Amino acid sequence: MAERTDYEIFEIPEFTLECGTTLRPARLAYKTYGTLDADRSNAIVYPTWYSGRFWENEWLIGPGMALDPERWFIIVPNMFGNGLSSSPSNTPPPQDRARFPRINVRDNVEAQYRLVTEQFGIEHLALVTGWSMGAGQTYQWAVSHPDMVRRIAPFCGSSKTSLHNIVFLEGVKAALKADGAYQGGWYTEQPVGGLRAAARVYAGWGFSQAFYWNEVYRQLGFTSLEDFLVGFWEGFFLDGRDVNNLLCMADTWQQGDVGATPGFAGDVTRALASIRAKALIMPAEKDLYFPPEDERWAANHIPDAEVRVIPGVWGHFAGGGANPDDTRFIDEGIAELLAAEGAPLG
Amino acid sequence: MAERTDYEIFEIPEFTLECGTTLRPARLAYKTYGTLDADRSNAIVYPTWYSGRFWENEWLIGPGMALDPERWFIIVPNMFGNGLSSSPSNTPPPQDRARFPRINVRDNVEAQYRLVTEQFGIEHLALVTGWSMGAGQTYQWAVSHPDMVRRIAPFCGSSKTSLHNIVFLEGVKAALKADGAYQGGWYTEQPVGGLRAAARVYAGWGFSQAFYWNEVYRQLGFTSLEDFLVGFWEGFFLDGRDVNNLLCMADTWQQGDVGATPGFAGDVTRALASIRAKALIMPAEKDLYFPPEDERWAANHIPDAEVRVIPGVWGHFAGGGANPDDTRFIDEGIAELLAAEGAPLG
Structure with a gap:
């Protein structure tokens, strides 16, 4: 959008x-x-x-x-x-x-x-x-x-x-940063490899085992698992998202503690x-x-x-x-x- | 070892x-x-x-x-x-x-x-x-x-x-491949950034939410969450593991179907x-x-x-x-x- x-x-x-x-x-x-x-x-x-x-x-x-x-x-x-x-x-x-x-x-x-x-x-x-x-x-x-x-x-x-949630986010962050184009945050173009990797990491967490077992992603209009991974998840992360922004918010999330x-x-x-x-x-x-x-x-x-x-x-x-x-x-x-x-x- | x-x-x-x-x-x-x-x-x-x-x-x-x-x-x-x-x-x-x-x-x-x-x-x-x-x-x-x-x-x-398990593995594979040093599998040295990223992705999946909530990793001798992520998980992936080998076996796993x-x-x-x-x-x-x-x-x-x-x-x-x-x-x-x-x- x-x-x-x-x-x-x-x-x-x-x-x-x-x-x-x-x-x-x-x-x-x-x-x-x-x-x-x-x-x-x-x-x-x-x-x-x-x-x-x-x-x-x-x-x-x-x-x-x-x-x-x-x-x-x-x-x-x-x-x-x-x-x-x-x-x-x-x-x-x-x-x-x-x-x-x-x-x-x-x-x-x-x-x-x-x-x-x-x-x-x-x-x-x-x-x-x-x-x-x-x-x-x-x-x-x-x-x-x-x-x-x-x-x-x-x-x-x-x-x-x-703590488990913190670990899950460590995986997302590590995927975002693994892309060499990330350059410690000083990229001039989005490191899209990292964004796509993070999308795939996130995919298993966002929906349940049973959601995938029952292929509920078809209700969202996706025609196969790969179609969902690319169309929904990679599309989600590429929709105006920025790697430094995602890292910033992940850090906020990890710190959450009333x-x-x-x-x-x-x-x-x-x-x-x-x-x-x-x-x-x-x-x-x-x-x-x-x-x-x-x-x-x-x-x-x-x-x-x-x-x-x-x-x-x-x-x-x-x-x-x-x-x-x-x-x-x-x-x-x-x-x-x-x-x-x-x-x-x- | x-x-x-x-x-x-x-x-x-x-x-x-x-x-x-x-x-x-x-x-x-x-x-x-x-x-x-x-x-x-x-x-x-x-x-x-x-x-x-x-x-x-x-x-x-x-x-x-x-x-x-x-x-x-x-x-x-x-x-x-x-x-x-x-x-x-x-x-x-x-x-x-x-x-x-x-x-x-x-x-x-x-x-x-x-x-x-x-x-x-x-x-x-x-x-x-x-x-x-x-x-x-x-x-x-x-x-x-x-x-x-x-x-x-x-x-x-x-x-x-x-299907959910396939998605989880997509996250691991994406982390392994996100490291630019991977070079499509033609690396001459292990792309350790990808190995470490995959280790962090894996960490949230290998043990349960409650395992982390209760800090059971202390039973394994680790003194903090980060100590566990580095000492156990990154150590695990760096212990003689090879990126192409891990990708090969992940593919075997994803194909599993009697x-x-x-x-x-x-x-x-x-x-x-x-x-x-x-x-x-x-x-x-x-x-x-x-x-x-x-x-x-x-x-x-x-x-x-x-x-x-x-x-x-x-x-x-x-x-x-x-x-x-x-x-x-x-x-x-x-x-x-x-x-x-x-x-x-x-």
Whole structure:
């Protein structure tokens, strides 16, 4: 899909990151859907996922859906590193490309917080929701701003990146970097060999064993396994994705850990226990890198949390919007959560 | 570990492969343990696995174990492509390196069959067993030679490589090839960047999510996740492994399919139904590329088969010999199988 330009930029002139470096400025690209109420009580934040752009969140937004722009004011902030917000690919020298600083999940949430409060004057969020790394940002919102977030619906993600997940990402990163054209990040043309290799590495993780066994990729219009690997996966990685950007976001992902929020001294269970938002957590039954058992563990530490497993064979991509059954499941969950009383206003 | 040289070579002067090419000669490296009975009834074949050498099978052989050389005559044939039997790395021009022909699981079994019958005059095998690709060869033995194989104990493997497993291997292959030093297979030094990248890709697959969650790698003496990734995984791939060899064996693995045996017209269920051997199938509970459900499916088509799942978090490497509990489980299963009446002599 061609890049879209219908978005806004929130610029923070000097934005000091958790790693100690300052972006001058940080640029947060975002798009809103719907209208903010007079009392500013109908705002929802819906962050993007690994390599996702705002338009790739839109499948969960629409008339008649839980995220209905007629009812809600939905803000989709783009993650740093995704190529629209500040990223290795779009930051001028000297902080460009391989010198782009390390970004933490908390850096994303802090920039989003400033957008929400400074730009829109919003004091409470009806909901934060997101898929995958978007779920990670969702958890971080609830921990960083417990009195502000009334509900959270993280799906196919986690509050702390598991060691296995870190290892999976090591494989993706190693494939991206193995291409000699990568040149330590100083390439002048995309190292497409690395992008294609990473796509093939990712392919086995994104969908479940049973998805492939049942050749469900045929439902997406692909006519053979190789057709799917090239058409879907290589196409996905070649669709405007940049290697340094992918490495930047993988690093953000690997660092994900609400326990590292200041005040919790690395104790993730204590951080989870501090969440005041009402939580509906939706892992996918056969997600290979965010398995439901991990999310059950997290839910046990959150005061008001329900785990509702998305059934079926789509694995992680149950949350990607390509399977109508899964989309309906997630949409219904969010609708129910929004209809329920959230955490009291702080 | 240093390469060992204490093995024999069975040479087949002209060995025509299923792909149509002829190796002149094919060299099958093997090692035997124990003594063949006068009536030649105590022979066991125990093939190697992806990248494994005969000495890496020895953890399951020993006094007091099921595979006791005092009782059994155990033949460990090395798979083509493993660097000891005919391989890209050890075949002289013009069939060397990138020109080494494609090898099928059936080619391995055929060469092993000729070794067993021509070299040793063996007419029946008490057992064929193996881990991973060794399990694939085990199934192929039972289908290709139903009247010869009395028992099979495939563990952590499959009779037909699943589509998901093929995808997982695509990721490994892509990482190996992404290194520019690979040069289409015509490298003069090992492309170690590709080997290290493939090691990181493999790391997430070899052990389960829970293995990493519980940091079980500490039991193996590794002191951090990165220590494990470098010390175990990169060390594993750098331990005498050759990129062309790894690609050759990955191709063999991807082609695995007993249904493609002549006479079955691609019908894997009919091929499984033809097995006369008594089968004890041992998948590992959390194996990410040979999940137990796939093996239950296979067992449903084999006349005399039991599935016994290896419990625990070690995933695929439950069958690798590094965890004493898993080794005991497999050893006890094989002991029980050997004590039971096998298929009648054909």
